[in-house]
Amino acid sequence: MESxxxxxxxxxxxxxxxxxGGMAEVFIARRAGAGPGEAGREPLVALKRIRADLRAESGYSSMLLDEAGLASRVASPNFVQVLDRGIDEGGAPYIVMELVVGVTLKQLTRSPEALGIGDALDLIAQAADGLHAAHEARDSSGELLQVIHRDISPSNILVGVDGRARICDLGLAWALRRTTRTKTGMVKGKLSYFSPEQAHARPLDRRSDVFSLGVVAWEVLAGRRLFVGSNMLSILHAVLEREVPPLWTERDGVGNAVTDAVARALERDRDARWATAAEFAGALRGAAERERHAASRERVGGRVAEVLPEGLRPLVAGYGxxxxLATRESVAALRAMHAAGVVGERDSSGMMAVRGSSRG
Structure with missing residues (x-):
């Protein structure tokens, strides 16, 4: 398909x-009209807009504008950045995001070889940093927006070839001034990563996201799922009742410090949990230091490059x-990949890799 x-x-x-996806479509784009000498200096971006067949329905536009408004208030290298937003000539909203060359944490951990303990702890701590930035997002007057992500899972944590973890997808997030709301009784998020208060449909605060990230941490380190079941009710029962095995019994090399840091994130009584994602991040880093688990973002980036679909791997060398950058070479490579059907068809996060499903 030609530009x-x-x-x-x-x-x-x-x-x-x-x-x-089901609501939106995403394009690789570049800012038009680069002046002499500017070609190749502008980064390629991911542009997300409502699908053409849905633009007449105002609810979808409101959801996209809400997502853009919330994400644009989050300032963190560990959160997928919204770079711009606007309304096109037809009156439809769009958002422009950084383009992340990488995979989801879910994809990264599918490999038979488990992530090293230090690398896993560092990625989760980075994700906690990004999550904390979202929780601390404020409006133009400085008022806390009280953002709750509500959908933290390995599918919504991106890991780039730079070895950096980024939280993505605020499509299901709750915030104080969000205009679109979940209907009563509507389930939001992935059940296996629900907090107990989510499972009970009780009011949530940031500690709900801390629990969800605790589930992710436990799974990445243990190498298996934590709360599973054959149907919705059995999964929710597991979230509420199933005993969480100590991590030291699941993975050789994990000691009490790491076990305790993750276990506190998974306390079913939210008053006993880490109060913030920042506290959880600090606990993970402190535990890694005490147990001497070294991390290497270069090593993680190399693993990401290995997991990337083969057709995307030539882009790694141009990623800085x-x-x-929007060079002739990178644009030509992307066109060739698109023609070959390499680029994922159902991802809307701003990531150039295949994901299993997408709302957006």
Whole structure:
């Protein structure tokens, strides 16, 4: 598909369709009209907009605007950044995000070889940093927005070829001033990562997300799922009642410090949990230091590159601190990948890799 067929959205030239989900479609784009000498200096971005067949329904536009508004208030290297947002010529909203070349934590941990304990702890601590930044997001007057992600899982933690973990997808998030709300009785999020208060449909605060991230931490370190069941009720029962085995019994090399740090995140009484994601991050890093678990982002980035679909791997060499630049070579490579059907069709997070499912 040639870029001429895709046109432009606002000041952005659409290069390739990256993904199409149930609500939105995502394109790889670049800012149009680069001046002399600027070609190749601008990073490629991910542009997300409502699917054409849904643009007449105002609810979808409101959801996208809400997501953009919340994400734009989160400032952290461990949260997928919203770079711009606007309304196109047809009146439809769009958001522009950083383009992350990487995989989800879920994909990264599918490998038969488990992540090293130090690398796993570092990735979860990074994710906790990004989550804390979301929880601390404030409006223009400085008022806390009281963001709750509500959908923390390995599928919503991206790991780039730079070895950095990023929280993504605020599509299900709750916030004080969000205009779109969940209908009473509607289940939001992935059941196996629900907090007990989510399972009881009780009011939530940031500690609910801490529990969910605790589940992710336990699973990444143990190498298996924690709360499983054959149906919705059995999964919720597991969340509420099933005993959580100490991590030291699940993984050689994990000691009491790491076990205790994760166990506190998984306290069913939220008053006994870490009060913030920042506290959880600090506990994980402290435990890693006490137990001498070394981390290497270079090593993690190398593993990510190995897990990437083969057709995407040539892009790794062009990915730097400023992201993937819009050079002739990178654009040509992306077009070739699109023509070959390599780029994921159902991802809407701003990540160039296949994900199992997507709302957006």
């Amino acid at each position: 001429a067929d895709l046109g432009a959205v606002g000041p952005y030239e659409l290069l390739l369709q990256l993904a199409k 601190p400023g992201g993937l």
